[in-house]
Amino acid sequence: MDDERTITDREGRRYRLRPIRPDDADALQRAYDRMDLRDRRARLFAPIPALSDAFAEQFCTIDESREFCFVLESDDEPGELLGGCRLMGDAAARVGEYSVSLRSDLKGRGLGRRLMEILLAEADARGFETVYGIILADNAAMIALVRQLGFDVERDPDDWQLVRATRQRAA
Numbered sequence: 001m002d003d004e005r006t007i008t009d010r011e012g013r014r015y016r017l018r019p020i021r022p023d024d025a026d027a028l029q030r031a032y033d034r035m036d037l038r039d040r041r042a043r044l045f046a047p048i049p050a051l052s053d054a055f056a057e058q059f060c061t062i063d064e065s066r067e068f069c070f071v072l073e074s075d076d077e078p079g080e081l082l083g084g085c086r087l088m089g090d091a092a093a094r095v096g097e098y099s100v101s102l103r104s105d106l107k108g109r110g111l112g113r114r115l116m117e118i119l120l121a122e123a124d125a126r127g128f129e130t131v132y133g134i135i136l137a138d139n140a141a142m143i144a145l146v147r148q149l150g151f152d153v154e155r156d157p158d159d160w161q162l163v164r165a166t167r168q169r170a171a
């Protein structure tokens, strides 16, 4: 996905999805501020109170050869980011770790599923063979979602607080 596309939630509300840009760092910090503690922990595995400038800038800088990140916007909130999805590949761009998150007030509208579907389609189009995610074992929503999307889910053998969800590209 090189430019912008429109997606809709379960109630038919429309949003725009586009690749992240370096100048998104401030909006990314504001979006993070609007995630509740539980969601911050689910996303970063610790309830980190705020995204530092350095962290936000790093999130907005993409290595195009093996990584992509799309962010969600709405005409109702110009200049704000509502959520996004990212795939970070290995050096060969064959195995990638996904991440996905939404502002807490926008959960439960079907947007997480749309973001994951688009991420997987993009990963397939770019030739990734394996997409995986590390998920907190108590993140029931994310675990249910990846199961619905056909991922295999297994306990992390080294950390009882984590599960690993893996999806191989269909042959």
Ligand SMILES: CC(C)(COP(=O)(O)OP(=O)(O)OC[C@H]1O[C@@H](n2cnc3c(N)ncnc32)[C@H](O)[C@@H]1OP(=O)(O)O)[C@@H](O)C(=O)NCCC(=O)NCCS
Pocket (backbone or CB within 6 Å): 039, 040, 042, 043, 099, 100, 101, 102, 103, 106, 107, 108, 109, 110, 111, 112, 113, 114, 133, 134, 135, 136, 139, 140, 141, 142, 144, 145, 148
């Ligand atoms: C995980 C997350 C992306 C899901 O997005 P969402 O838009 O709320 O989810 P959707 O509305 O698309 O729901 C998709 C599926 O997820 C599951 N799900 C969503 N909310 C759920 C909940 N509260 N409890 C259990 N399952 C839930 C359901 O299986 C649902 O399918 P269904 O509607 O057919 O039942 C979102 O909750 C989020 O951003 N959480 C915080 C960050 C995070 O956990 N990121 C993942 C890190 S690995």
